[in-house]
Structure formats: C-alpha cells, structure tokens
Amino acid sequence: MPLSRLLTLIIGLIVIFGMMVWLIDSLARLYWQLAYYPLLSQALLLLLIVLIGVLIAALVYYLFIVPSQSQKKRRKRAPKIPVAKTEAAEETLKAVRKQVAQIQDEVARQELLSRSRAIEQNLARGELQVVVFGTGSAGKTSIVNALIGRVVGRVGAPMGTTEVGETYLLKLKGVNRDILIIDTPGILEAGVAGTEREQIARRLATEADLLLFVLDNDLRKSEYDPLRTLAEIGKRSLIILNKADLYTDEDKKTILAQLRERVRGLVAAADVIAVEANPQAVRLETGEVFRPDPDIMPLIQRLVAVLRAEGEDLIADNILLQSQQLGDRARRLIDAQRKRDANKIVERFQWIGAGVVAVTPLPVIDMLGTAAVNAQMVVEIGRVYGCEINMDRGRDLALSLAKTLTGLGVVKGAVTMLTTALQLSIGGIIVGRAIQAVTAAYLTRIAGKSFIEYFRHDQDWGDGGITEVVQRQFQLNRKDEFVKSFVQDAITRVVKPLQLELPIPQLEADDDYEEEYELEEVVERKVIPLQARLESEVDDWELQSSDDWDD
Numbered sequence: 001m002p003l004s005r006l007l008t009l010i011i012g013l014i015v016i017f018g019m020m021v022w023l024i025d026s027l028a029r030l031y032w033q034l035a036y037y038p039l040l041s042q043a044l045l046l047l048l049i050v051l052i053g054v055l056i057a058a059l060v061y062y063l064f065i066v067p068s069q070s071q072k073k074r075r076k077r078a079p080k081i082p083v084a085k086t087e088a089a090e091e092t093l094k095a096v097r098k099q100v101a102q103i104q105d106e107v108a109r110q111e112l113l114s115r116s117r118a119i120e121q122n123l124a125r126g127e128l129q130v131v132v133f134g135t136g137s138a139g140k141t142s143i144v145n146a147l148i149g150r151v152v153g154r155v156g157a158p159m160g161t162t163e164v165g166e167t168y169l170l171k172l173k174g175v176n177r178d179i180l181i182i183d184t185p186g187i188l189e190a191g192v193a194g195t196e197r198e199q200i201a202r203r204l205a206t207e208a209d210l211l212l213f214v215l216d217n218d219l220r221k222s223e224y225d226p227l228r229t230l231a232e233i234g235k236r237s238l239i240i241l242n243k244a245d246l247y248t249d250e251d252k253k254t255i256l257a258q259l260r261e262r263v264r265g266l267v268a269a270a271d272v273i274a275v276e277a278n279p280q281a282v283r284l285e286t287g288e289v290f291r292p293d294p295d296i297m298p299l300i301q302r303l304v305a306v307l308r309a310e311g312e313d314l315i316a317d318n319i320l321l322q323s324q325q326l327g328d329r330a331r332r333l334i335d336a337q338r339k340r341d342a343n344k345i346v347e348r349f350q351w352i353g354a355g356v357v358a359v360t361p362l363p364v365i366d367m368l369g370t371a372a373v374n375a376q377m378v379v380e381i382g383r384v385y386g387c388e389i390n391m392d393r394g395r396d397l398a399l400s401l402a403k404t405l406t407g408l409g410v411v412k413g414a415v416t417m418l419t420t421a422l423q424l425s426i427g428g429i430i431v432g433r434a435i436q437a438v439t440a441a442y443l444t445r446i447a448g449k450s451f452i453e454y455f456r457h458d459q460d461w462g463d464g465g466i467t468e469v470v471q472r473q474f475q476l477n478r479k480d481e482f483v484k485s486f487v488q489d490a491i492t493r494v495v496k497p498l499q500l501e502l503p504i505p506q507l508e509a510d511d512d513y514e515e516e517y518e519l520e521e522v523v524e525r526k527v528i529p530l531q532a533r534l535e536s537e538v539d540d541w542e543l544q545s546s547d548d549w550d551d
Helices: 003-033 038-076 083-100 106-125 140-150 191-206 221-232 249-262 297-359 363-384 391-407 410-426 432-456 465-476 480-499 519-541 546-550
Strands: 128-134 155-161 166-170 179-183 210-215 236-241 272-274
Touching: 003 038, 083 106, 083 297, 106 297, 128 140, 128 191, 128 297, 140 166, 140 179, 140 210, 140 297, 191 221, 210 221, 210 297, 221 236, 236 249, 236 297, 249 272, 272 297, 297 363, 297 432, 297 480, 363 391, 363 432, 391 410, 391 432, 391 465, 410 432, 410 465, 410 480, 432 465, 432 480
Parallel strands: 128 179, 128 210, 210 236, 236 272
Antiparallel strands: 155 166, 166 179
C-alpha cells in the first residue's frame, strides 16, 4: 500500500475511534440523567448498541470486504480483444462454414470444419501462443527450459505434445492472460524427416501470436527467408541471440548491431535480445567446475513489455489471419472442384460439337451448330459457378467468342495445325468432314476453357478482355504434348467412325439432363431451333467463305 494512503487510513481510524469514544461517553452521561425515566433510558441504550454495531460493521466492510471485492473485479476484468477484429474473424468463420457445405471431398470438408472449431475455441479462451522457432542447434529447448525454470510466476507441467514439440502453460506477472510456450522442431534439418518436421514448425509459427526466433550467431540467409515470410503475413517476432556467453562483450555488441541492421523493417531494434539460456561450465583455478545460472532476464522483461502493450492486438490479428487463411483455403478447394466439374463439361461438349459438325451438310451451318452447342455449354458452366444464365445469354456469349476466335485467326490456325497432326498420325489424306469435326472439337475446347476463366472471375474477362483470355487458352492448348493426346483421342472418337460410317461414340448428353438423347436429338432439339436466329447474325461475323471452310 502506498505510504500516503496508509497515513490517511491511520489518521482516519484515529479520528473515527475518538468520535466513537466521545459519542459513547455522551450517551452514557445522558443515560444516567434519564435514570428516572426507564423507558427512555432503555431506548437510548438500544440506540447506543445499534450505533456501535453500525460503526463496527462499517469498519469491517471498509477494511476487508471492499478490498476483497475490488481484487475480484480486477481478476474477473479480463482484457478484451479488439471488437472490430473479433467481429471480422467471426464473420469470416461463418462464411467458411457456408463454403464448407459446397465441398465434395469429405476429408477436406471435415478438416476445414475441425480447423474452424479450433479457431473459435482459441478466440473464446484468449490464450497467448508464444512459439519458439529456429534451427535445432540454436538452443530453442534451452530457452524454453530457462523460461520454465527461471521465470517469476506460476508454471504448469507440459500440456501435451504438438506432434514433435511440447506446449507449456505459463503465467507472467503483469500479463493477465495465460501464455502457451510452444517448443517447435528445428528448421533446416537434413533428410525427408527433417523436411517434414520443418513443415510442422512453419505451420505452428504461422499460428503463433508471438514468435521467439532463436539464433546462435549472425543471421544466415536460410534463416532470414522464413523470418521475412512470417513477417510479411503479419507475425510479430523477437530475435533471440542465444549462447551469448560464447562471445566477448565487444563481439556480442557487434553481432547484435549486425542483426538489427539485417532485420531492419521486419523487427524493431528493441526486439533483438541477447541471452545465455544454458551457459557453458567454467573450470576454476581450484579445479572445481562452476556452472553459471542462465541469464534470460532481458528476454523476460521484453516479453512482458510486449505482451502487456500488444497482447490483445496480437491475439486479434492472429485469429483474424487464421480465419482469413482458412477462408482462402476453402475458396481454393471450391475453385478446384468447380474447375474439375467445368472441365468435364468442356470435355463432353467438345465431342458433341464434333458430332454436330460431322452430321450437318453445309459449312456455314457447321459453325451455327457449333455455336448452338457452345451456348448450351456456357449455360452449364455458368451453373457450376452458381450463375444461372438463360440460353439467350449463352447464345450471345458464344457468338461473341466465335467472333473473337475468327478475328484472331485461331480458326484458320487450328485447321492447319490439326490437319497436319492428323495426317502425320494416320499417314494418309483425311476427309474434309473429319477435319472440320476435329477442328470444331478443338475450338469448342478453347471456348469452354475461356468461359471457365470468365465465370471464375465473376463474369469478367479481366483487364485484357476476351481477346487476351482466348489467346492465352489457344497458346496453352497448342502445346505439342496436348495436341498429340488430343489428336489420338479425336482419331478414336471422330475420324475412324467417320471413315467406317459408324455412329460417333460417347456423344450422349450428360446424366444431369432431364432426358438423355443421342447426337441426332442434340441437332434436332438444339441446333435447328437456333439456326434461324443465328443466320441473321452471320453477316456480322466477318467469317471466311464456305470455300475457305472446305479448305
């Protein structure tokens, strides 16, 4: 208790005691004066007893109950995590749970749900997670042992293992939250097992509220890279130069100065600290071996200062970061899942498009038929990405892309490339109808891949517009490895059936359709009804003549 407060209390008690003596004496005299009036004297005696009781109760309340309640309030008044960041994290976790419902992979779905629950639990508990990170030889474990053995405060036993590390519960004076000290595997270890342990260590580091990055010398590039990566995602770090007892005072100052210069912009100069977690034994002149005590007070002092000043923000930032990373992972899984489904649609429609071209008699109608097929493909790809568009919108998009394919010379280039590839593969002359059918399949594939990019980016072609997207997809789909695989598939599905006048295989509609129908029904139901509407727009396409298409 401060001296001024203690003096005030003593003076107050003396005054109160004096007033009590005066009041009791006055009432006693009055009592004897009223001795001839029994009723009044008894009432006065009762009043005296009540006053003494009230004074005693007030004294007890002030000296014992009030301080006790104030201490309880201080204990119960846990520091609050910043509300805005907490709400943002909670909203992100809600969005993740909605996204998880769309994930088909059961293992991935359960993993994301488990991780989201763990983040919620961390948010509710509000523990400070301090992760000790660095190479295996830097003395991370000795830092942990020194903290556990030397710190002033209550230290718990190991709470459990983190696969190959241990977690300790720690309480520091001046820090109102529980602190979890997490010892991680060493980084930069050789072998497959070492790489796996490093991945565990990096994962634990990304989940930390505060990092203790332990070094035993100047910072190497292999150590700087993970430090920079963690700093870039917002991780707060203290750089701990361990084994300082191995250096002279001058060398230690030089190394600390170099470290502060190297981490400038990543770590504050005050956060670079030298300690002696496990000093080497010294042999005295008498022959006895003296083992100095660990000296980690600079670390303890800085740790307390940082956690007291920034602890709540560190927890909030970490929870928000983890929830955002979880949301990003859920979005990547959903995007990969949608992309697989959309690619299956493209794969199916490219061969439907080939079949449409193979059975239609006129070159111009060939293109119209392909456009009709592409319109239906656009509708189905849009449905995969949660965009319900009608056939009119699908037709407009298909026509727009067809114009782009023609204007860029992709159609002519595809005909030339595929004709050469087919002739080299079969070793003979290929009939024009087969070339047209295979080319239609190829162009449908480029169109489908382009539409996937369009829907992936929320129905936006990007800064470069539709032209850049189509050019990129054409370049990706003209690589030798793909063309060889595509041509072999086309020979099996299109060329040989046409040579033998057999039905083109695997051109049925998808099972998702309300009714399954063969290629002829595709033409009848989809191509012919759209043909009249498309013919009016053919003049605006700037397409080549029918003779060019025959070539």
